[in-house]
Amino acid sequence: MTVATNPLLSASSLPYGMPDYRVILPEHYMPAFREGFAQQLAEIRALTVVRSMPTFENTIEALERSGELIDRVAHAFYTVSSADATPEIQAIDEELAPLMAAHQDAVLLDAQLYWRVSQVHEHLDERSDLTAEQRYLVQRHFREMTHAGAALDDAAKERLTELNQRLSTLSTTFEKNLLGDTNDLAVIFSDAAELDGLSAGELSATARAAADRGLEGQYLVSLPLFSGHPYLASLTVRESRRRIMAASLSRATRGDDHDNSAVLTEIVTLRAERSALLGYASHAAYITADETAGSPEAVERMLRELAIPAARNAESERAALQEIIDSTEPEPFALKAHDWAFYTEKVRRAQYDIDTAALRPYFEAERVLHDGVFFAATQLYGIRFTERTDIPAYHPSARVFEVHDADGSPVGLYVLDLYTRDTKRGGAWMNPIVSESALRGTLPVVANNLNVSQPGDGQPTLLTLDEVTTLFHEFGHALHGLFARVTYPHFSGTNVFRDFVEFPSQVNEMWILWDEVLQNYARHHETGEPLDPAVVERLRASETFDQGHATSEYLAAAWLDQAWHRLPAGAEAGDVAAFEAAALADIGLRNPVVPTRYSSTYFAHVFSGGYSAGYYSYIWSEVLDADTVEWFKTNGGLTRENGDRFRQRLLGVGGSKDPLEAYRDFRGRDAEIAPLLKRRGLDV
Template identity: 75%
Template sequence: MTDANPLLAPSALPYGLPDYSLIEPGHYLPAFEAAFQEHTREVSAITRVRSMPTFENTMVPLEASGRLLGDVARTFYTVSSADATDAIQEIDEALAPLMAAHTDAIQLDAELYRRIKTLHDRLDELALEPEQRYLVERHFREMTQAGAGLDAEAKARLTELNQRLSSLTTTFEKNLLADTNDLAVVFDDAAELDGLTESELSAAVQNAVDRGLEGKHVVTLTLFTGHPYLASLTNRESRRRILEASRSRGARGNENDNRDVLREIVRLRAERAELLGFATHAEYVTSDETAGSPEAVHDLLRRLAAPAATNASREQAALQEIVDAEPEPFPLEAHDWAFYTEKVRQARFDLDRTALRPWFEAERVLQDGVFRAATELYGITFAERPDLRAYHPDVRVFELHNADGSALGLFLLDLYTRDTKRGGAWMNSIVSQSRLRGTKPIVVNNLNVPKPAPGRPTLLTLDDVTTLFHEFGHALHGLFATVTYPHFAGTAVFRDFVEFPSQVNEMWIYWPAILAGYAKHVETGEPLPAEVIDKLLASETFNQGFATSEYLAASWIDQAWHSLTAEQAGADIDVAGFEASALADIGLDNPVVPTRYSSTYFAHVFSGGYSAGYYSYIWSEVLDADTVEWFRENGGLTRANGERFRDRLLGVGGSKDPLEAYRDFRGRDADIRPLLERRGLA
């Protein structure tokens, strides 16, 4: 089987990059089966040891175990999220309950738990290094949280719940991808897309050609509610059609309807939480995050919601003034917001953000912006490896080296949208770093930028630029984490801390030395004019009422669903009515400011890892804003600052309590004031 299946033999490519040219869909499930069996044997060898548990005979072999499974899983899930063909989706559906069952078999193993508990009870007697001590603490906490201390009957029910939930979340994502593709908006006439740039029209033409609709234009949907084109489309009906399509995903009564799926997910999560001794899923999740409790999360969200809603109302009034001055005024609606926001921005700041795309050519932003900032801060260098093939022809591979010339790892960039890729943007690892295993990291960044026709440049929006810097912040976290044990590798930190490094990396977008390098006109090479930069900086808090409100609304919907008890989470809940009630409760029920995600397409929560945790972005932004202030106070883009941030925060991965690591870096706890000022909420 090893000879026939490339997934079951070590890759011969640099850094262990999987040789995707040899891997066929039919290889995955047999490889998973073999990996499950191997991992089970490895854990059984630990639990059969009759001698007293020690760190060396329990924790070290546990960390060494499961390597094949991890390799196969990361190889597959990279593809299933970024190139989910029909064959891959079928495998994903079949695999979901199998993976859940295997994970439970390990996490709920009574003898393994007994050994780890014994070590945990004797921690103060053991002469362990800090990373070793924290490893015991985390494994004990996570196994306890997973239910390892339950009796046999409760464990059996827990396993049933986990398997069913894994199938449901896979179904949710499959439905969302299908409905997003089905709802791509077809336009017969280019005049309906007046306001789009030549590059954007080219992408719409190419989308139509790819669907066999020559002569038409197709606008594909983004993961979130809004769409970048809403800011520039002059045709109000076109804007309405795009937003209506976006908001209807997963709730049309067809085979892709997600309402029953999400209701069952909520109900089963609540039952599982109760089985594990928690009142709600939100309590279960936050108990092992830096927040500590749902009450702490709710306190922050409510504290921010009122001023955000007030600011959004002021912004709405300013937009309505612009509309009222037109020959045929009308009441502002949600699909008008972005378009008239740009008009107000032009009137107030003499700034048209939609006209800036020629200054943000993708390759220059990548090389002279994202990569250069990393080189200036950390001394790392980048060399493209066209000889290395990834999982799709669009994916580019770069080899990275440290300032001293030592190898750091590989970075893969998958920039463009396609029908087989899920929406949004993300970072994931294909190989994680570990001294124990002798591995170096391979990380991937995925975006969903429309691909122009052949020969045309890829021009980014300012939001795209922000996303590119943000996701590369995750990549740096995954690349720089230097740990002994795989459990702490890369971005394996608390969910409400993981967004912090990526948010910090956004600060270099406007840093003068970096901006001057990448913001050059695609045709003339002229830099972005200084007066435009000044206007961008002056307008940073503009529209923050809307941006903060739409984000907080989604965070509150997530909390509302997952604050239901098992008794409350009935199958008859009206999804739209539940959302409306939740938004009214926190004062974010303005119909002109829709939530960033509605439940039926809220992939972060119902098919990703952010259930009861979407608050994480604003929670970690408190740390981010405080860190940005530190960089500015200490000279900004310097190697000394970069090395401190790398050594004390990025480099520790998950091997240290994140707030302790932050205090080590900053010298104190984070202050919320910089965040309030940034978002205009002070």
Template identity: 50%
Template sequence: MTTSNPFFEPSELPYGIPPFARIRTEHFRPAFARGMAEQLDEVAAIGACAEPATFENTVEALERSGAVLGRVCRVFFNKVATDTDEEIQAIEVEIAPRLAAHDDALLLDSALFARLDALFERRAQLGCDAEQLRLLERHHTSRVRAGARLAPEQQRRLRELNAAIAARSTEFGQNLRAATAAAALVLDSAEELAGLPADQVAAAAANARALGHEGKFVLNLKNFSQQTELAALDDPALRARLLAASLGRGADTNGPVAVALAALRAERAALLGYPSHAAWEVADRTAGTTDAVEDLLGRLVAPATANAAREGAALAEAAGVPEVGAADWQYYSERVRKERFAVDASVLRPYLELEAVLHDGVFHAAGLVYGITFTARPDLVSYHPDARVWEVHDTDGSPLGLYIGDFHARESKRGGAWMDALVPQSRLLGDKPVVVNNLNVAKPPAGEPVLLTWSEVNTLFHEFGHALHGLFSDVRYPLLSGARVPRDFVEFPSQVNEVWADWPEVLAHYARHHVTGEPMPPELPARLREAETFGAGFRMVEHQAAAVLDWAWHSLADGEAPDADGAAAFEAAALERYGLAVAAIPPRYRTGYFSHVFAGGYAAGYYGYRWAEVLDADTVRWFRENGRTIRESGEIFRRELLSRGNSVDPLDAFRAVVGRDPDLAPLLARHGLDG
């Protein structure tokens, strides 16, 4: 196994795609062990180099280090997310604190930091180009922020905290996976699902068979609060059960874990000289200060809640009741959309078949805007039978990279939608990108079409925006590649890509009835856009509530965390304090299942979706109004921003496209909040 481990040598497959056909679970532990040992040796050699520090023998050498570890990490954590099992989860529990310790060893290595520090002090005399200076600054800043200047005893405690945070984050994620599976609703008859479209009923039956409930129907939970089925299910008791299952998952197991993580992060921030984890995080983000984040969140609360109150009044009138509760909000929203805007979600779905949306929508838009093309590569084996591979070619026909699409839910896959890079682009290493998009669309019985909701269409376009950020990357150094940008900037390109979902030329190309081939009735798109405005208040409030929950947990000073059983009370008090305790609109994520911030990289960063949307809405206005063709605008957006990764300051990249600082007005107008 020592000589045959597929992680020990670079892949010889096209674009360096990992050799999934050869990879087995038993390969991971040896590859992690060798990968960490090799990188520690490489970093030790850099620090011990007898020659004076230069960019090449220090910074560039650091970029070349850790090849084996990078390969195994990218494949392993992709498997954790997409196709896990008990053995993989056991390895994850074991390896997470070891990787945290390894990262500390790299970031806190005193000899390496001394060389980086010396280079940083005389950076103006090094003769480096702008990308090299950016790379040096990023390596130096990351080590200062990680505690490289702390005393040895402080660093010892820092390492303990990082290991504990890694272990608790892994625990949160695994608890959530188990809680989400356990909270799925098992139903005895199709009659209970009255109102749900026939293909979704069939998917629930297929799901039940796959889970060992032959003859029954299973509704799995999505990772957010408001389950999509709530808009269609006629039975109010079932709607209440479904929402209760969604809101309650993880409360008992993950509430104490969230408290522990908040306390650990607050202590670490204090050790690093910051008043809170939020202050530490935002200091290296485009927002810059906690005041800037507080200002954005605060400015949106009043218009969002006022808009939501108007929507709630309309729903109550439609329902003939004084007030509509959380479990019924989406159901009556659909009724209002049908009556007021003549838009029926169930009527839309036959026009939104997955393969048409993907090929004639997402891929077509990418060709229209950027000139790229996609060719299926069934000869390339991916990590799961559902994950398909396409080769991407540039305008001139030259190879650009690989795109992997994995769109279906399964028991071994975590919820949500995301993008990953299995091979990050780098001219230094000669690597072209291999990127992955994941969705969680229910898989229907064999031979049946996959019909999407409008929300799922937008999600696919959104995640593909992340994929383009990775595919168009054209930088020299891996650290600066693709979507490796500040957390409050990373959602910006993906949110811009959503605009093509209902761009007339694109929508007309893919929105065709999956049986008859007839185009979507021409009046539907305009009504759809109008109907989308109704509900903007709800969406803004649920998102703002999640953002302030994250912000409240991570604005705690050291010693301020609640007791282990105090998560629910803390959450309620935070929502009340920010004016977002709206009973009919739960946060998009509650503490017990807020994996973005307790098991992912968004701690004190969930505000970034809204922060990035300011840039997104402004850029969409630029696309619409700059007087250029879509193709010309796409080239500018690609050249000045998508291709640059983190090789330039992200806000400078935005200014290079739009020509000025961002403006909040287009965001307010988008959500109907400008009045």
């Protein structure tokens, strides 16, 4: 294909360089990737044959200028492969995975390039004229190439490349299997009575989902990425709850073509072999060596310290739920995992007089977005949002907003893709479509994806409190991507250490129940009445409620990730279910009524995403987050002065500075763990 026939081979004419998905067809991607690979390798060859000695300008900056086409094509494609993975896109993803891995290795393991980068790094102290960002860029390129294996001999590099290609293929297979089985296991009900307890909007969403699959007159409950389902808190029919939970827990385990057991054990085995090749005791040691944690032992210490009080609190919560069952059910039964959320709501109503289902009419999606999420950002940072219906996104459901600063200057584009569909992977995430870089003259385009059930036509989209939290959380990632202002693409947006990346997103959750924000968005979608302040106070009082369960299910998943990835090369994992049971027993979190948030076969974060040996990042980042929330509270809260400080010293630096240095610059000291323990009710 030529530039004239393939729109991916030239820069988009749309504002901010948004890819023109109206004219991009599936058959355009592979030729564009191949051309992008070839161009970057030619650019690398050109910089390595320079006869003069390596300098920042002719080596590091030249490296940063390379690969513009492949970056543009990859951003365009991976946005679609995660959010609208049609069979055609899935086939491309499978073909592409080993090719992309091979290309990345061709750059990172290039011996001549590594020599040049090493020379610049060795003589860094001689360049007093370099900026702080430039000096850190040299350090990071040297560290990352060394970490990737650039110093290995040729035979080791050859094996490393084989491992990386095979692992990329397996990760793609894991994701494809999970998406297929999640769709296959969606639970179908023939009678609305089986879904008693759902609101009219929720019931209409299940009817619409069934109709979309040609099941008119039936009701389809699709599965979220995590174990369980939000509907479990409302469904009065116990058998319906059991069916949903059973489907959720059985994903990719059933011995069919979608079973991920063999896939994940091969991933674990090959990651362990690769870590040994690179000189590390395990994949967890390899990953954490280049994160703020530094070692798997540091991660283990934190997880074990938190697991003891979390398990204790979960057991107290279980006992309280069993009491409710014993005292209210005509025929009492032993609490099961599928009962937890339902009876938790009963206890919540009894203790705090809060009915979370009754909150939904106050969380209409459009109002939450404009008068909550956008409003808080405007108050803090002065930015403004304008919907751009003239700029097409990758799917008709995705909406585009232009973001301007207080002085009218452009910040970038924000894309929101709210609703679930069969072609979208589970969970919620932020990803860049265009990365910001002064060197390339680009401003950011970032996307947020959620998986909210879409109600029937004419019905309002009413969010749960958890979905409101997810929207604020993912928008925190979006702000990080929008605000980072760096020279070099290597540092753009959220390109920071994995165990730091969740920090800004978790901080943004603080505004959900902030008076000024809540009063602005939490209004009844029919009457306009604000949420009763007494209810708000009870919500705040209940913030540590059920945290034993929530913390336990999260820590169980984080520990599973560590357990799999602390296996040394040559170790046999054995049966997946048996391995899980032993790992959870080891940390004291093997509790059948509190299943791990993600079981191994559907743990996409670590087997097909970027969180392998890094799922601990959420709780690790929450130490910084909770400490930051305390800072905001003691410094006036939702003010431009506070927002500007957070933006300039943390969000705005992207990855161009050591993240803990950036935190100290913002906070004035290292983070303390006490606010986290208090937040999660683990301080008693």
